[in-house]
Amino acid sequence: MIFSAIGQLAAIVATSLFILALNWMNDPKTARRGVIAGVAGMLVAVLATWVQPLIVHHGWIVLAIAAGFVVGVPLSLVPLTAVPQRTALSHAFGGLAAGLVGTAEFFLGLGEGGGQLTHFRTAALTAEVILGFLTFTGSLMATGKLQEVKWIPQRPVTYPGQNFVNIGVLVIAIALGAMVTANPTAPWASQAFLAVAALSLLFGVLLIIPIGGADMPTVISILNSYAGLSAVAMGFALNNKLLVTAGALDGSSGLILSIIMCRAMNRSFVNVLFGAFGQVKVGAQATGEQKSWKQETVEGAAQLLEQARLVVIIPGYGMAVAQAQHKVRELYDALTKRGITVKFAIHPVAGRMPGHMNVLLAEADIPYTALVEMDEINPEMPQVDVALVLGANDVVNPAARYAKQTPIYGMPIIDADKAHTVLAVKRSKNPGFAGIDNELYVQDNTWMLFGDAKAVLGELVKQFSAGSGLH
Amino acid sequence: MIASAVQAAAAQATANSTGSTDYWSMLFVFVLATFIGLGVIRRVSRLLYTPLMSLTNAISAIAVVGSLVVTGADYPRVIRILGAVALFASMTNIVSGFLITDRMLKMFKK
Numbered sequence: 001m002i003f004s005a006i007g008q009l010a011a012i013v014a015t016s017l018f019i020l021a022l023n024w025m026n027d028p029k030t031a032r033r034g035v036i037a038g039v040a041g042m043l044v045a046v047l048a049t050w051v052q053p054l055i056v057h058h059g060w061i062v063l064a065i066a067a068g069f070v071v072g073v074p075l076s077l078v079p080l081t082a083v084p085q086r087t088a089l090s091h092a093f094g095g096l097a098a099g100l101v102g103t104a105e106f107f108l109g110l111g112e113g114g115g116q117l118t119h120f121r122t123a124a125l126t127a128e129v130i131l132g133f134l135t136f137t138g139s140l141m142a143t144g145k146l147q148e149v150k151w152i153p154q155r156p157v158t159y160p161g162q163n164f165v166n167i168g169v170l171v172i173a174i175a176l177g178a179m180v181t182a183n184p185t186a187p188w189a190s191q192a193f194l195a196v197a198a199l200s201l202l203f204g205v206l207l208i209i210p211i212g213g214a215d216m217p218t219v220i221s222i223l224n225s226y227a228g229l230s231a232v233a234m235g236f237a238l239n240n241k242l243l244v245t246a247g248a249l250d251g252s253s254g255l256i257l258s259i260i261m262c263r264a265m266n267r268s269f270v271n272v273l274f275g276a277f278g279q280v281k282v283g284a285q286a287t288g289e290q291k292s293w294k295q296e297t298v299e300g301a302a303q304l305l306e307q308a309r310l311v312v313i314i315p316g317y318g319m320a321v322a323q324a325q326h327k328v329r330e331l332y333d334a335l336t337k338r339g340i341t342v343k344f345a346i347h348p349v350a351g352r353m354p355g356h357m358n359v360l361l362a363e364a365d366i367p368y369t370a371l372v373e374m375d376e377i378n379p380e381m382p383q384v385d386v387a388l389v390l391g392a393n394d395v396v397n398p399a400a401r402y403a404k405q406t407p408i409y410g411m412p413i414i415d416a417d418k419a420h421t422v423l424a425v426k427r428s429k430n431p432g433f434a435g436i437d438n439e440l441y442v443q444d445n446t447w448m449l450f451g452d453a454k455a456v457l458g459e460l461v462k463q464f465s466a467g468s469g470l471h
Numbered sequence: 472m473i474a475s476a477v478q479a480a481a482a483q484a485t486a487n488s489t490g491s492t493d494y495w496s497m498l499f500v501f502v503l504a505t506f507i508g509l510g511v512i513r514r515v516s517r518l519l520y521t522p523l524m525s526l527t528n529a530i531s532a533i534a535v536v537g538s539l540v541v542t543g544a545d546y547p548r549v550i551r552i553l554g555a556v557a558l559f560a561s562m563t564n565i566v567s568g569f570l571i572t573d574r575m576l577k578m579f580k581k
Contacts, residue, residue, distance in 0.1 A: 021530070022512060023514075026515050031519055032577065045535070049535075052540075057542070057551070060558075069566050071559075072564070076567040076570035086567070086571065090568060091528065093532075094561070094564055096557070097532070097535075097537075224524055230534075240536060245500060248505045253527040256509060257524065358518045362575070368518050373517055
């Protein structure tokens, strides 16, 4: 009785703390308080569960918790450029935990004669296992793609009938799950349940194979949502309200982020998951006369920057790959010291996960007040003297406004082309992720700087520190 | 007429809820929590989407509660092994999730 009260009270306290934690994330000034509230909520939840009389074996618990610390601490110290793959990996762990607990509970119920396996509970366990295991393998695939593991193809892999196969696998898994739900104690139920688990694991892999890097922000958000929903299903199965509330908070967070990411690419969920974006479409070449790039020297670029009053830097995944954020900071310092206003224009899907650019720039000590959202900066772009495009490509491609045959059509972009002068730092002369030429680079007022973002910026900064060499 | 129908429905509902789980109140909690989540997350600063994701990640590792029970209760060994692996996975998410969130948030300065 008293233990049941402890459990219920802990659920209320922990839920409140989790809501407060998320609430404090609305401002960078209060956000760290959110972490404290989250830790406190989790501590309350773990302790209140651990003291329950149901729990009699403590050795394995201590071991598993210790192992969690041993692996968790190093995982929290990865370089910030690796944060997308760490996030994907933690979604995998979350999915794995849900899938395993669901499987364990089902077989526990069977072993006890099936009396506990009501239709509702079996349905919840099936949902938990499907969501958990598909999140597990799907997130592992995403981790591999983000980490650029050799044996996982980076480019989307597509084949004829792919969507048919994917949806087929999922439908069979759900149908088997429904059969188990209808007859939880049938002699074939355990085999059918294992088949549901196996098909879900397979579906996770198949779902991510056709996804490319530029879609990762959306996919990571969707997987985040699934990880939350699998916790909700666990809550239904175990009759535990705390699991339901915490899972629902995570699920709704993933949902909102996916919606924002989809909107920023002008695409739908279905299109992201089943559209195989990123295939190079041959018909999408720009028509009309072929213009060519104009290359600029580092000295020339430094002069252009020095004569500017307002400079907007537009970072993209190229900045993350080159780990150029600290050089960006040096350039920022050099320019602001000369009285030049420098702002950063952040596209919602720049990088490989939501908020990726903000974190990298914050790491380099750039004040967050200088980071400006796309919608805020665009009206200002015609007054900008120099737009410095740093490893961004599709998010500044003017073709998104009118080229209906390209996959980026309709995607909101940062209006770099409206600045007086555009300087674009680009690693190679290849087209961007979507495989379309970027006409921004051949505009009359655009000058290209080819090379690794970090190296180019280093050269630029050197020009400024030579200082007196310029007028 | 209507009143008696309502009464009958209520009696039916009571009869159904004599089982161990009150599914309707669970569903109710889920829907309310989702609306609270949508309302709160909508107001999160756009600067902080990456730390938001690692924070919600740590919070959804609340699956630790289920894993604890499966690992520590007097269940068959195979079941408890599954639980221990799940507990390890959840604990990893809790530890790394909260630590990295704090590490990132520390860097956001004016």
